[in-house]
Amino acid sequence: MNFNPKNKSSNLILLIASFAIVSLILWNTNSFFKKFKEEERLKMEIWATAQSEFQQSSEDADLGNLHLKVFQNNTSTPMILVNKDGSVKTNNMAKEKVIDSVYVQNQIVKFQNENIPISIDQQGEHLATLYYGNSEVLNKLKYYPIALLLIIFLFAAVIFFFFKTNKASEQNKLWAGMAKETAHQIGTPLSSLLGWNELLKTENINPEITKEIAKDIFRLETITERFSKIGSLPKLDPHDIVKETKDAYEYLKLRSSKLIEFSFNSNVDHLQVMLNVSLFNWTIENLVKNGIDAMKGKGSIHIEIITEGKQVHIRVSDTGHGIPKSDFQAIFNPGVTSKKRGWGLGLSLVKRIVEEYHKGKIKVLSSNKQGTVMQLTLKTLS
Template sequence: QVLENQFADGQTNYLYYKGSNLLTKLRLYPLILLAVIGIYMLISYMAFSNARRSEQNKVWTGMAKETAHQIGTPLSALMGWITYLKEQYPKEIAFGEMEKDIDRLTEITDRFSKIGSQPELSDLKLNQTISRTADYLSTRLGKKISLTTKLEIENNVQHNGQLISWVLENMIKNAADALEGEGEITIRKETAAAEVHLFISDNGKGIPANDQRKIFQPGFTTKSRGWGLGLSLAKRIIEDYHQGKVVLVESGTQLGTTFKITLPKA
């Protein structure tokens, strides 16, 4: 750099100077310090978030396994009593229906026990899993709510039947709540080259726009009852256990709501 000095006799003196290496480094020091602080804050935030998420997962897993254990003990006794009553009164039809409900409770208990561990995936027929779930729920949603399945040709998909059924139940029950006693729910399956897509749709009231980003967060609910775990659990089962994807496709007052589940083909 040049510094120009004018003297009284009209002469001009030019002073050439250059900052030292030390001054150059000192000039960069505040920027480097800010960058280091920023990186430290980012790492601290990520570590805190991971620790918090890990703690939440442990609490969730512990609660699920404890629930399975607590339910399982009296359930075993009930199964014994039903077996005894069927032997004593073989013509009583009601005991058979009671046995079906107890088998259902046993399946639910088994679902809870799988939370927190890597479940076994089998090469199963996906249509059978969907149809079995739909058949069970169709008579339990309400007289004015119809549940329809539109399934393409059967595909074998690596999945855990109990957990996928759990996902479908949660999403179908949410759809039924949105219908408020009357409407239609549809489960539609489409097959791509390497994936299978399931669309769960309803013609209900839709999800408010400002709530759509939060629907997969644990504990978030717009209902007066419930824990707000259904969709977050569905997301965990599909994405963590089955390496798939679950997304909200669309939702609105005139559109109803549509979710899409993507599963890799076997």
């Protein structure tokens, strides 16, 4: 079933047609229920007539046989016949229960609510009253419309889910397309900047200036590469995760406020992991920047690498205001942010990079008013 926005008209027609079909089934079921109920009453009236004729001419064998046949043919409708003398006769009811007079009286009240009692009269004289309930088939049938309504509800929920999923998919494609286009547009001025930096190197200026410019140009190239990979499966290669994490740490340390105290620690010197370096650095950058934002530009950031069996944990700690425990999972959802100008995409991208691309795990390890520890876990090659 294709719910493409280009086919909105056909989708609407399909939706209306589906509801029309289900509504028709409901109407038809209701009509069948009423007709079935009318036929049961007609059957009871025939039985009542036979009963009246039998009581008038009990000595007539043929009529007795006719009454017996009508009586025996009714094997589904529960009945209670109350004669004018107060005696009670039951049919199609549990024998162990009908000996209880209270139960029989309760059933009479129930049958009165389900169907109008039939008075058996003969030549103006009242002989008996027939109370009857709905047969088992009729009782099951009356719940059929409810089942159909549930089907309609589930059907509507499925349709809504398809539309919502399709809309989200289209939005994801749009964001991916914008990211790739942004990467493409950045490429032109970036090439120009490379040329200008090479020209500056020929001038009599401090080499440290062109060196720092080269670092920022490389950073722009990295960002361009990241955006160009959104929406496509990135390539993973063996890399030293300690070195790559430390490189990302050093870059952020040099370009952050002096009010932020950075520290780095690792229990190993080298460790090979399958990585896409550009996306991994983006992950570390997002986690560090989120920590800096949580501290409002003043505090401590600590990055720690810990090995555990064939896994490595990278923990990014800050001294910010913390995250409520109820939001530990929600913060990774797109659009969830505590920043006034944030889009809520950073941690959702981090989750996708870590879990979908690198087959790792990311979570809030701990959080309180003294700070937060984010942990991402990856498999090692050794």
